[in-house]
Amino acid sequence: xxxxxxxxxxxxxxxxxxxxxxxxxxxxxxxxxxxxxxxxxxxxxxxxxxxxxxxxxxxxxxxxxxxxxxxxxxxxxxxxxxxxxxxxxxxxxxxxxxxxxxxxxxxxxxxxxxxxxxxxxxxxxxxxxxxxxxxxxxxxxxxxxxxxxxxxxxxxxxxxxxxxxxxxxxxxxxxxxxxxxxxxxxxxxxxxxxxxxxxxxxxxxxxxxxxxxxxxxxxxxxxxxxxxxxxxxxxxxxxxxxxxxxxxxxxxxxxxxxxxxxxxxxxxxxxxxxxxxxxxxxxxxxxxxxxxxxxxxxxxxxxxxxxxxxxxxxxxxxxxxxxxxxxxxxxxxxxxxxxxxxxxxxxxxxxxxxxxxxxxxxxxxxxxxxxxxxxxxxxxxxxxxxxxxxxxxx
Ligand SMILES: *Cc1c(COP(=O)(O)O)cnc(C)c1O
Numbered sequence: 001x002x003x004x005x006x007x008x009x010x011x012x013x014x015x016x017x018x019x020x021x022x023x024x025x026x027x028x029x030x031x032x033x034x035x036x037x038x039x040x041x042x043x044x045x046x047x048x049x050x051x052x053x054x055x056x057x058x059x060x061x062x063x064x065x066x067x068x069x070x071x072x073x074x075x076x077x078x079x080x081x082x083x084x085x086x087x088x089x090x091x092x093x094x095x096x097x098x099x100x101x102x103x104x105x106x107x108x109x110x111x112x113x114x115x116x117x118x119x120x121x122x123x124x125x126x127x128x129x130x131x132x133x134x135x136x137x138x139x140x141x142x143x144x145x146x147x148x149x150x151x152x153x154x155x156x157x158x159x160x161x162x163x164x165x166x167x168x169x170x171x172x173x174x175x176x177x178x179x180x181x182x183x184x185x186x187x188x189x190x191x192x193x194x195x196x197x198x199x200x201x202x203x204x205x206x207x208x209x210x211x212x213x214x215x216x217x218x219x220x221x222x223x224x225x226x227x228x229x230x231x232x233x234x235x236x237x238x239x240x241x242x243x244x245x246x247x248x249x250x251x252x253x254x255x256x257x258x259x260x261x262x263x264x265x266x267x268x269x270x271x272x273x274x275x276x277x278x279x280x281x282x283x284x285x286x287x288x289x290x291x292x293x294x295x296x297x298x299x300x301x302x303x304x305x306x307x308x309x310x311x312x313x314x315x316x317x318x319x320x321x322x323x324x325x326x327x328x329x330x331x332x333x334x335x336x337x338x339x340x341x342x343x344x345x346x347x348x349x350x351x352x353x354x355x356x357x358x359x360x361x362x363x364x365x366x367x368x369x370x371x372x373x374x375x376x377x378x379x380x381x382x383x384x385x386x387x388x389x390x391x392x393x394x
Contacts, residue, residue, distance in 0.1 A: 014315030015356050015365045018197050022360040023261075027253060031203075034249040046225065047245035053252045054208070057192075060175070060255060061184030063210045065217035068243025069224050072171040072193020075207035076104030078241060079167050079189045080139060082209070082219045085110050089138040093169070094124040094150075095325050095342040096349075097143040101169050102326050104191075105141065112335065113137070114327055116342040121287055122298070122352075123150035125344070129158055139165045144173035144183050146321075147199065147265075147295035148286065152178050152186045159187075167191065170210075172295035174200040175262045179289045184210040194251055199265070199295050200258050202247040261359035265294040268361050272297055275370030280377045281307075281353075296321055297357040303376075303383055304353050310376045311355075316369055319354045 024031065038049060050068050058066035069075050085091065086109035093101050095114040105112040115128035124142045140159055142150035150168075159166040166187035170176075173183040174192060184190040192198075194206035209220050222229055227238025269292070273283050282300035286292050298321065301307050311318040325345045327337035339346065355369055377383045 012315065012368050015317060015361070015369060017317030017319050017354070017356050018358045019360055020196055020201070023358070026360075027257065030253045031250055034253050035246055038246050038249045044245050046242055047248070049245050049249040049252060050243055053243075053248040053255070056252060056255055057208055058210060060182070060258070061190070061210045062182045063185040063190070064212045065210070065214060067209045067211075067217055067220040067224065068248060069207045069209060069220075070241045070243060071205045072191055072195060072198075072207040073100040073104050073107075074224075074239075074241045075171075075191035075193065075209045076101065076141070076167070076169060077107045078220055078223045078239070079191050079209045079211075080105065080108040080110065081223055082189070082216045083139065083165055083167075085138045088136065090134060090136040091139045091141050092124075092129055092132050092137060093141040094143050094145070094345075095327055096122055096322070096345040097145060097169065097326065098171070098322060099326055099329065099331070100171070100193075101141060101143055102332065110138065111136075112326075112332075114335070114337065114342065116344045117145075117348070118151070119344050119348075121148055121151070122146065122348060123148065124155070126151050126154045126158070129155065133158070133162055133164070137162070137164055139167055141167050141169055142187075143169040143171075144176055146284070146298055147173050147176050147293035148284075149173060149176050149178035149183055149186065149290055149292075151287075156187065165189075171195075171207075172198065173293060174198065175258055176293045177291035185212070188213065189216060194247065199262060199293050200251065200254055202244075203250050204244065204247055206243050206247040206251065208243070262293045264359035264361075265357060266292070268357060268359075268366055269294045269297055271363055271366045272299075272355065272370065275367055276373060279370070279374045280383055281373060294357055296354045298352050298354050300348070300351045301353060301377075302351060304351050307373065307376055308353055311369070311372060314372050316372060317356050320352060321354050323349060325349055 054066040089110040090113045091105045091110045092113045096117045102112040168187045168190035170183040170190045171193035176183040189211040192208040194202040224241040227234045227236040308318045
């Protein structure tokens with residue numbers, strides 16, 4: 001080996017943000033068998049696999065009923081419609097969420113009312129909800145962001161006191177727990193997404209509404225299927241928003257592995273936490289009584305943009321969720337919010353960085369990412385942890 005070679009840093013293979021192919025390789029035979037069966041049976045629309053997956057997913061969520069739909073956005077919108085929420089109504093949600101949460105409220109005909117988030121969990125601020133409630137408020141829509149449940153106990157109390165329903169946006173939280181209970185069983189209803197990159201992801205779009213209420217589940221079954229209970233008898237103007245049978249067959253296979261995959265994510269989060277100690281980036285943590293499923297692993301840095309460039313230049317897929325808050329998006333100009341309205345959300349938007357996170361991520365990969373961050377942070381004295389940043393660590 002020449003001296004030149006010894007001095008070169010070891011070339012590391014790239015680490016994608018998420019590696020769906022790695023996961024598929026571990027279950028390919030089962031998936032191919034399940035999809036072939038649906039095709040051979042030509043059981044495409046609301047087939048047997050949809051029913052079975054709904055039963056299994058409801059049981060997984062420790063809830064009574066589950067109704068499969070075509071996306072997480074549809075799950076949110078139809079959940080609101082199932083409670084007759086529409087024009088003239090207000091729905092309170094977090095300023096720091098994926099745009100789909102607000103879009104679903106708008107598409108139901110209601111008005112999204114945004115509330116800032118808690119700087120520690122990045123989930124909706126409970127005191128802010130209390131201040132935002134008006135006589136028009138019909139629902140609170142907390143988001144279990146990054147797989148970490150929102151502060152559901154005080155939110156439920158607020159809802160009960162004001163006669164307002166609570167719908168969980170659990171699109172990032174399949175399997176998460178709050179005070180021992182599963183996401184999906186913590187409110188009146190909950191919406192899940194099976195977008196491919198979610199903790200439980202289909203090979204296309206899909207979604208689910210979960211509820212304890214049998215009548216709400218019945219309405220949802222009609223809402224997703226042209227407003228009919230019996231074929232060609234239409235009680236109201238419903239939609240075509242069904243979960244595809246092929247996707248349900250795939251999701252049934254994957255649901256069996258979800259606990260294992262979530263445990264691997266939890267393990268990887270712990271590794272990140274340990275490897276990143278003392279680097280000066282703020283690492284995320286769980287609040288007591290919560291079991292996050294780590295859909296995303298989001299760190300904070302004052303040097304986010306240059307840090308991200310460094311990671312990307314080393315082949316590490318670092319990303320931002322979400323770079324522009326909803327109230328500053330052109331799509332929501334008409335809500336009348338302005339810069340400065342949600343200081344915590346706005347502050348996070350310039351500091352958050354999502355590191356690669358998936359079940360198949362190896363310890364060596366996590367270590368490589370952490371070392372790349374440590375090297376970047378220690379190269380410049382200005383990047384060393386300040387007491388201000390440390391005080392925000394959780
Ligand atoms: C993914 C996601 C949605 C939307 O789900 P789709 O299946 O993509 O429609 C809604 N809310 C949150 C928080 C999400 O992460």
